[in-house]
Amino acid sequence: xxxxxxxxxxxxxxxxxxxxxxxxxxxxxxxxxxxxxxxxxxxxxxxxxxxxxxxxxxxxxxxxxxxxxxxxxxxxxxxxxxxxxxxxxxxxxxxxxxxxxxxxxxxxxxxxxxxxxxxxxxxxxxxxxxxxxxxxxxxxxxxxxxxxxxxxxxxxxxxxxxxxxxxxxxxxxxxxxxxxxxxxxxxxxxxxxxxxxxxxxxxxxxxxxxxxxxxxxxxxxxxxxxxxxxxxxxxxxxxxxxxxxxxxxxxxxxxxxxxxxxxxxxxxxxxxxxxxxxxxxxxxxxxxxxxxxxxxxxxxxxxxxxxxxxxxxxxxxxxxxxxxxxxxxxxxxxxxxxxxxxxxxxxxxxxxxxxxxxxxxxxxxxxxxxxxxxxxxxxxxxxxxxxxxxxxxxxxxxxxxxxxxxxxxxxxxxxxxxxxxxxxxxxxxxxxxxxxxxxxxxxxxxxxxxxxxxxxxxxxxxxxxxxxxxxxxxxxxxxxxxxxxxxxxxxxxxxxxxxxxxxxxxxxxxxxxxxxxxxxxxxxxxxxxxxxxxxxxxxxxxxxxxxxxxxxxxxxxxxxxxxxxxxxxxxxxxxxxxxxxxxxxxxxxxxxxxxxxxxxxxxxxxxxxxxxxxxxxxxxxxxxxxxxxxxxxxxxxxxxxxxxxxxxxxxxxxxxxxxxxxxxxxxxxxxxxxxxxxxxxxxxxxxxxxxxxxxxxxxxxxxxxxxxxxxxxxxxxxxxxxxxxxxxxxxxxxxxxxxxxxxxxxxxxxxxxxxxxxxxxxxxxxxxxxxxxxxxxxxxxxxxxxxxxxxxxxxx
Amino acid sequence: xxxxxxxxxxxxxxxxxxxxxxxxxxxxxxxxxxxxxxxxxxxxxxxxxxxxxxxxxxxxxxxxxxxxxxxxxxxxxxxxxxxxxxxxxxxxxxxxxxxxxxxxxxxxxxxxxxxxxxxxxxxxxxxxxxxxx
Numbered sequence: 001x002x003x004x005x006x007x008x009x010x011x012x013x014x015x016x017x018x019x020x021x022x023x024x025x026x027x028x029x030x031x032x033x034x035x036x037x038x039x040x041x042x043x044x045x046x047x048x049x050x051x052x053x054x055x056x057x058x059x060x061x062x063x064x065x066x067x068x069x070x071x072x073x074x075x076x077x078x079x080x081x082x083x084x085x086x087x088x089x090x091x092x093x094x095x096x097x098x099x100x101x102x103x104x105x106x107x108x109x110x111x112x113x114x115x116x117x118x119x120x121x122x123x124x125x126x127x128x129x130x131x132x133x134x135x136x137x138x139x140x141x142x143x144x145x146x147x148x149x150x151x152x153x154x155x156x157x158x159x160x161x162x163x164x165x166x167x168x169x170x171x172x173x174x175x176x177x178x179x180x181x182x183x184x185x186x187x188x189x190x191x192x193x194x195x196x197x198x199x200x201x202x203x204x205x206x207x208x209x210x211x212x213x214x215x216x217x218x219x220x221x222x223x224x225x226x227x228x229x230x231x232x233x234x235x236x237x238x239x240x241x242x243x244x245x246x247x248x249x250x251x252x253x254x255x256x257x258x259x260x261x262x263x264x265x266x267x268x269x270x271x272x273x274x275x276x277x278x279x280x281x282x283x284x285x286x287x288x289x290x291x292x293x294x295x296x297x298x299x300x301x302x303x304x305x306x307x308x309x310x311x312x313x314x315x316x317x318x319x320x321x322x323x324x325x326x327x328x329x330x331x332x333x334x335x336x337x338x339x340x341x342x343x344x345x346x347x348x349x350x351x352x353x354x355x356x357x358x359x360x361x362x363x364x365x366x367x368x369x370x371x372x373x374x375x376x377x378x379x380x381x382x383x384x385x386x387x388x389x390x391x392x393x394x395x396x397x398x399x400x401x402x403x404x405x406x407x408x409x410x411x412x413x414x415x416x417x418x419x420x421x422x423x424x425x426x427x428x429x430x431x432x433x434x435x436x437x438x439x440x441x442x443x444x445x446x447x448x449x450x451x452x453x454x455x456x457x458x459x460x461x462x463x464x465x466x467x468x469x470x471x472x473x474x475x476x477x478x479x480x481x482x483x484x485x486x487x488x489x490x491x492x493x494x495x496x497x498x499x500x501x502x503x504x505x506x507x508x509x510x511x512x513x514x515x516x517x518x519x520x521x522x523x524x525x526x527x528x529x530x531x532x533x534x535x536x537x538x539x540x541x542x543x544x545x546x547x548x549x550x551x552x553x554x555x556x557x558x559x560x561x562x563x564x565x566x567x568x569x570x571x572x573x574x575x576x577x578x579x580x581x582x583x584x585x586x587x588x589x590x591x592x593x594x595x596x597x598x599x600x601x602x603x604x605x606x607x608x609x610x611x612x613x614x615x616x617x618x619x620x621x622x623x624x625x626x627x628x629x630x631x632x633x634x635x636x637x638x639x640x641x642x643x644x645x646x647x648x649x650x651x652x653x654x655x656x657x658x659x660x661x662x663x664x665x666x667x668x669x670x671x672x673x674x675x676x677x678x679x680x681x682x683x684x685x686x687x688x689x690x691x692x693x694x695x696x697x698x699x700x701x702x703x704x705x706x707x708x709x710x711x712x713x714x715x716x717x718x719x720x721x722x723x724x725x726x727x728x729x730x731x732x733x734x735x736x737x738x739x740x741x742x743x744x745x746x747x748x749x750x751x752x753x754x755x756x757x758x759x760x761x762x763x764x765x766x767x768x769x770x771x772x773x774x775x776x777x778x779x780x781x782x783x784x785x786x787x788x789x790x791x792x793x794x795x796x
Numbered sequence: 797x798x799x800x801x802x803x804x805x806x807x808x809x810x811x812x813x814x815x816x817x818x819x820x821x822x823x824x825x826x827x828x829x830x831x832x833x834x835x836x837x838x839x840x841x842x843x844x845x846x847x848x849x850x851x852x853x854x855x856x857x858x859x860x861x862x863x864x865x866x867x868x869x870x871x872x873x874x875x876x877x878x879x880x881x882x883x884x885x886x887x888x889x890x891x892x893x894x895x896x897x898x899x900x901x902x903x904x905x906x907x908x909x910x911x912x913x914x915x916x917x918x919x920x921x922x923x924x925x926x927x928x929x
Contacts, residue, residue, distance in 0.1 A: 299800075371798055382800065386807050394814050401822065411824040413840040421821065425814070558859040558881045611884070618885040638881035639855060762859040762881045 005181035006075045006162075007068075014064035014159030018144055021057035021108075024050045025137040032131035036224065044127060051119070051130055054137065055112045061144075062109050065102060065158060069095050074184045077166045078102070078158035084186035087194070094193045097202045100322050100339070101144060101158040106203055107318075108140045110210035118214065125234065128221030136213055139346040143339060154342065191614040195622075197256035205253065205276055208246025209314045212279060214238035215286060216311035219304055223357040228300050228365055232290050237792040239287040239307075244785035246280045251778045262621045262636040264766050265534070266774070267527075269422040271326050274399040275317035281392040282310040285385035292378045295445050299382060300365040301358070306385065308354035313392070315350055319343045325402050375450060377443040384436040391429040395422065423531065427481055434488040434524050437517045438495040441503075456503070460494035467494075475533055475769070485528050492521030512788025519781030526774025537570030537633075538765040558638045561590070563759040566601070573601060576761050579640075584613045588637055588761055592626070607635045609763070613642075631769040639762035649753045653737070657745045662696075664752050666730055669698040669708065671746075678711055690714040691723075694736050694746065698727060710748070712736040724749075823895070827868045832898040841894045841903065843868040845886070853882040866892060866903075878905045886910070 028050035035043035065078070069092055074080040082102070083095040097103045115133045122129050146157025163184070164175040174180050192198075215235045222231035253273060258266035267273060286306040289299050320326055323340040372379045398421070401412040415421045438460070442453050468487040477483060500506060500514035538559040559569060561576035568574075577589040587610045593601045609624040623636035654662050661670050671694060678693030685691055696708040711723035724735035731753030738747040823838040831839040849865035862882040867873045876894060883889075889910040896905035 368798075372800075374799060379799065383803060386803060390807055390810060390814075393811055394818070397815055398818050398822070405825075411826065412819065413823045413825050415821055415823050415838065425818075558855075560855045560859045618888060621884055639853070639859070639884065760855065762855045764881075 001176070001178065003075075003164075003175075003178050003180065005179055007071070007073050010064060010068055010073065011076060011159045011162075014061060014068070015157065017057045017060035017064060018141070018157060018159060021054055021061060022138070022141040022145060024054035024057060025134050025141055028054055029131050029134035029138055032127045032134060036127035036131065036221075047127065047130060047134075048119075051115065051134060054134070055116055058105075058108050058112045058137075061159075062105055065105060066092075066096060068158075072186070073181075074186050075163055075181050076158065077161040077163050080163050080184070080186045082186070082189055084188035087186075087189055090196075091189055091194050091199065093199045093203070094195075095189050097206070098189060098193055099158070101156050103202065103206065103322075104140055104143050107206045107210055108137055108144075110203075110207045111137055111140070111213055114210055114214060118217075122234065125218065125221055125231065128224050129217045132217035132220045133213060136217075136350075139349065142346070143342065153338065155339065188614075191612045191618075191620045192261070194612070195256065195260045197252060197259060201249065201252040201256050204245065205249035208242060208249040208276075209279070209317065211238065211242030211245055212283065212311045212314045214242070215283075215290075215307045219307040220353070220357065223304065223361055226361065226364065228304075228361070229293065229297060232293050232303070233796060235307075236287070236290045236294065237789045237796065239283065239290060240785055240789045240792065243280065243283050243287055244782050244789065246276070246283060247785070248778065248782045250276050250280055251775075255775070258634075258771075259625070260622050262623055262638075262764075264536075264623075264634065264636070264764065265419070265531075266771070267419075269395075269418050271399045271402070272317075272321050274395050275313075275320045278392045278396050278399075279310050279313040279317060281388045281395075282306055282313060285388040285392075286310050288381050289385050292381050296372075296378050297366065298368045298372070298378065301362065302382070302385070304354075304358050306389065308350075308358070309389070312347065312351050312354065313396070315347045316396075319347050320399070320403070325406060373447045375443065375448040375453075377440065377445045377448070380436055380440060380443055384433060384440070387429055387432050387436070391426055391433075394425055394429075398422070398425075427485060430524055430527075431481075431485050431488045434485070434492040434521060437520055438488065438492040440517070441496065441499045441514060457495060460491060460498045463494045464491040471529075475529070477532060479532070482528065482532050486525070489521050489525040489528060493518055493525060494521075496521060508787065510791060512784050512786075512791050514784070515787060516781050516784025519777045519779070519784055522773050522777030523781055524777070526770055526772070526777050529770035530768045530774055533769045534766055535570070536764065536766050537572070538763060558762045558764050560760060560762050566593070569765060570767065572604070574765075576763075577606070578759075586611045586613065586640075586642075588640065590635060590761075590763065592633070607633070609636045611637060611640065611642075627772075629772060631767055632771050633765065633767055635763060635765045637761055638764050641760070649731070649751050651749060651751045654748045654750060655740070655743075655745050656748065662734075662748065662750055664732060664750060665754075666752075667698050667700045667732065669696045669734070671695075671748075672697055674746075675709070678709060685713065686716075688716045690717050692736070692739070694748070696725075696734065698730075698732070700730060706730075708734055710734050710736040712739065827870050828872045828874050828898075828903065829870065831903065832874075835898045838895065838897050841866075841868055843892060843894070845889055845892060846873055847887070849873075851882075851886075855881070862886075866894065874903050875901065876903045876905055878908055880906075880908065883908060883910060 028047050031043045031047035031050055034040065035047055068076055068079050069083055072079065072083065072085060074084075078099055078101060079095075082098045083092070087095070095102075097106050111133060115130065115137075118129060118133070119126070141155075143155040144157055145155040146160055147154050163169060164172070164180070169175070174184070177183070215238055218231040218235035218238075222228055250273075253276065254266035257263070257268065257273075286303065289303040289306055292299055293303055323343050325340065398414055401414055404410060405412055439453075439457065442448075442456050464487055467490045468483060471486055471490075472478065472483050477486060496514045496518040500511050500518070504511055504514060536557045539557050559567065559574075561567060561574065563576055563578060566573050566575040571594065573593045573595065575591045575593070577591055579586050579588045581587075587608045590607045590609065592604045592607065594604055596602050605626050607624040607626055610622055612620045612622060614620065619642075621637045623634055625635070626633040650665075654660075656662065656671055658671055658673060661668050673695045675693035675695055678691055690713070692712045693709045694712070696710075698706040698708055700706065706727055708725045708727060710725045713721040713723055715721050720738070722735045722737055724733050726733035733751040735749040735751070736746070737749050740747070823840055826839040826841060828841060828843075831837070831841055843866040846865040846867050851865075852863040853861075859881050860879055862878040862880065864876055864878070864886075865873055866876050878894075891911040893909040893911075894903060894905040895907040895909070896903060898904075
C-alpha cells in the first residue's frame with residue numbers, strides 16, 4: 001500500500017542526523033582518547049573534526065524535530081503524541097520536550113553547546129575532556145537510536161516511528177486509507193504543560209543538568225592524566241555557573257508548581273523535584289571543595305568523590321524520571337518506554353568508571369601533611385560540603401524507595417505526610433548550613449583571629465537576634481527549632497550583607513560570594529516563613545464539624561460556596577459570583593471582601609481560579625493567586641460540578657384546616673378561606689362540574705404577598721380532579737387533593753423545586769506570608785553566583 | 797586522628813541513623829487484608845474504583861468527605877472514606893493509591909493518588925473532523 005501525503009523525507013533526514021551524531025560521538029571519543037594516550041596530533045585532528053561533525057548532526061536533529069512539530073506531521077508518532085492542531089503555537093517548545101526523546105535531544109544539544117565553548121577554552125586539556133564529553137554523548141545517543149539488536153530495542157527514535165507502524169495502532173482500518181494524513185489530528189499536549197513556566201523550566205533544568213558534565217569531564221581527565229590538582233582551576237568557574245543555572249532551574253520548577261499546580265505550595269518533595277535538587281546540593285559542595293583545593297591544595301579525594309557523585313546523580317535523576325520506575329509515586333515522570341535496562345547500564349557505566357579511576361589513583365593522591373586548624377575557613381567549608389552531601393543522601397534515600405523496592409522486593413513507601421516528613425528531616429541541615437554560610441567569609445584560611453572574628457560578626461548577630469525576637473513574637477513562631485532557624489537564616493542574610501558593606505566596602509568586585517550567600521540566607525528565611533506560617537484559611541468557616549471523626553482527620557481544608565452566598569473565610573468575606581467558559585477553560589469568579597468601618601462590605605479583589613477541561617487527559621484545576629508584597633492569597637477549585645444535574649422537586653402532602661399555615665423552603669402560605677364559586681381562569685369547567693377553590697396568601701422571603709387558588713373539581717359530579725395553581729418565580733405548585741368531611745380538614749399537596757445544585761464550588765484558599773522573600777532570595781543568589789563566575793573567569 | 801576523620805565518622809553515624817529512621821518512619825504498600833489486620837498502621841493500598849457501587853459526595857454537608865468503594869489487587873472490596881474533596885475526574889481513574897488506615901469496616905484515607913489515562917486508549921486516533929474516520 002502506498003500512502004500519499006506522508007512526509008517521509010524529513011524523517012529520513014532526522015534519522016540520518018541521529019546515526020551521524022551517534023557515529024561521530026564514538027569516533028570523537030576514541031580519537032580524543034588515543035590522542036591523549038599517544039600524544040599524537042593526528043588523532044587530535046580527527047577528534048576535532050569528529051566532534052564538530054557530531055555537533056552539527058545534533059543541531060540538525062533538533063532542527064528537524066522542531067520542523068516536524070511545527071508543520072504538524074502527525075504521521076510521526078512523536079508529533080502525534082505530543083501536539084495537535086488546537087494547541088497554541090507558543091507551546092510548541094513544551095511539545096518538543098514532553099517526551100523522553102525530545103528531552104534527551106535537548107540535553108545532548110546543551111552538551112554540544114557546552115562542548116563547543118569548551119573546545120575554545122580547554123587548551124592543553126582538550127583531548128581527555130572532549131573524550132569524556134563524547135563518551136557521555138555516545139551513551140545518550142543510544143537512547144535515540146531506535147534500532148533492534150537481537151530483539152532488544154535500543155532507544156526510541158522519533159524520526160522513524162511512524163504512527164501506522166506503532167505497535168498500538170497496527171492494523172487499524174484507518175490506515176487502509178492512503179490519504180489518512182489528511183484526516184488525523186494529534187493527541188495533544190498534557191494540559192499541565194500548557195503553561196508558560198513549562199516552556200522555560202524544562203530546558204533550564206536540562207541546561208543545569210548538562211553543566212555537570214564539565215567538572216566531571218575535567219575530573220575524569222585529571223584522573224586519567226594523573227594530574228590531581230591542575231584540572232580544578234579551569235573547572236571551577238564552570239561548576240559555579242552550573243550551580244547558578246541548576247539552582248534557578250530547580251526553583252523555576254517550584255514557581256511552576258506554585259503558580260499552576262493545585263497541591264498548594266511551591267515544593268511537594270515529589271521524586272522528580274528531589275531528583276533535581278539533590279545534584280544541586282552536591283554541586284554546591286563540589287564547588288566549595290574546589291575553592292579549598294585552589295587555596296590549600298587539600299581534599300583531593302573528597303573533591304573527586306563530590307564531582308563524580310554530582311554527575312552520577314544527574315544521570316540518576318534522568319534514570320528515575322525516564323525509566324518509569326517511579327510509577328504512581330510521582331505526578332511528572334515520563335511514561336515508560338521500555339528503556340529501563342539501557343538507562344541503568346548507562347548510569348552504572350559512569351558510576352563504575354568513577355569508582356575505578358578513583359580507587360586506581362587513590363594511593364597517588366597528594367596527602368595532607370598538616371592538620372588544619374578548627375578555626376580555619378577551609379575546615380568549616382569542608383564541613384559544610386559534608387553537610388550538603390549528607391542532606392543529598394537523606395533526600396535520595398527516601399526518594400529511592402521505588403528503586404529499592406524493585407531491587408530487593410520490599411514494600412517501602414514514603415509516609416503519607418510526605419512534605420512534613422522531608423521538612424522535619426531537612427530543617428536541622430538547613431540550620432547548620434545557614435550558620436556556616438553566615439560565618440564562612442568571616443573566617444580566614446589557615447587560622448582565624450577569633451577576637452576579631454567575634455567583633456566583626458557582633459553587629460549582624462545583634463541585628464539577627466532583634467529580627468528573630470520581633471518575627472517570632474509578631475508571627476507567633478514559638479517552635480524552638482523554627483526560632484533557631486529564624487536566627488540562623490537571618491544571621492546568614494545580615495552577616496553577608498554586612499561583609500559586603502563593611503569589609504568589601506560595597507564594591508561589586510569580589511562581592512559575588514557575599515551576594516550569593518545573602519540570597520541563600522533570604523531564600524531559606526523565605527522558605528521557613530512561608531512554609532511554617534502558611535495557613536489554610538478555607539477551613540475556618542466550615543459548615544460541618546469534622547473533628548467528630550477523630551483527631552486524625554483534621555484536614556478540613558475546603559469551603560463550599562454556593563452562588564452569591566457570602567461566607568467568612570480568614571480575614572475576608574468571600575463570595576462565589578459565577579463562572580465563565582472560554583474555549584476549554586472555565587473561570588470561576590471569587591470575590592474577596594472586607595467590612596469597612598461603616599459596616600459596609602467592600603470588594604478587595606477578585607480571583608479567577610480555573611479548570612482546564614481536557615476530555616482525553618483529564619481536567620486540571622489551576623490556582624489563581626493574589627500577590628501582595630508581604631503575602632500571597634492562593635485559591636484553587638477543589639471540586640465543581642461540571643454537568644447540570646436536575647434536582648428533584650420535593651413533594652409534600654398537608655392536611656390542614658382553614659387558617660393554618662404551610663411552610664415551604666422559601667416561603668409560607670396561609671389557608672385563608674374556601675370559595676364555592678371560584679373565579680378561576682381554568683377553562684376546562686362545564687356547568688355540570690362542582691368546583692371548590694382554596695384561597696392561599698403566600699408570603700415570600702421579602703414578605704411580599706402572592707395569591708394562589710388551587711381548585712378541587714368533581715367532574716360531572718362524579719370523578720375528582722385537581723386543578724393546581726403555581727407561582728413559577730418561586731417554583732411552588734399547590735394542588736387541592738381532597739376533602740375529609742368527618743375531620744373537616746383539607747388535603748393539599750405542595751410541590752417545590754429545589755435550587756439547582758450545580759452552581760457551587762468547593763474551594764481551598766491558602767495564605768503564604770513572606771513568599772516573596774523566597775523568590776527574591778533566589779534571584780539574588782543567582783545574581784551573586786554569576787558575579788563570582790565572571791570574576792573567576794577574569795582571574796583565570 | 798585528624799579532624800576530618802572524626803567528621804567522617806560522625807557523618808557515617810548520622811547517615812546510618814537516618815536510614816534506619818527513614819525505614820521505620822516509612823509506610824508500606826499493602827492490600828486491604830494486610831491493612832485491616834493492622835488497623836493502627838498507615839498503608840498505601842493500590843486498587844481500582846468500583847464503578848458499579850455508589851459514590852457519595854455531598855459537599856453541602858461536608859466538602860471534605862468522599863465515600864466510594866475500591867477493589868484492591870486481590871479483588872477484595874472495601875468502603876473507602878476519603879477525607880478530602882472529591883478529586884477532579886475521579887470517575888476516569890484507572891488506578892488509585894490510597895494512603896491511610898483501616899477503621900472498623902472502612903478504610904479511611906487521608907490522601908489519594910490517581911493514575912488517569914494520561915496515555916491514550918490503545919488504538920484510538922482522533923480525526924480533525926470526526927465524520928471522516
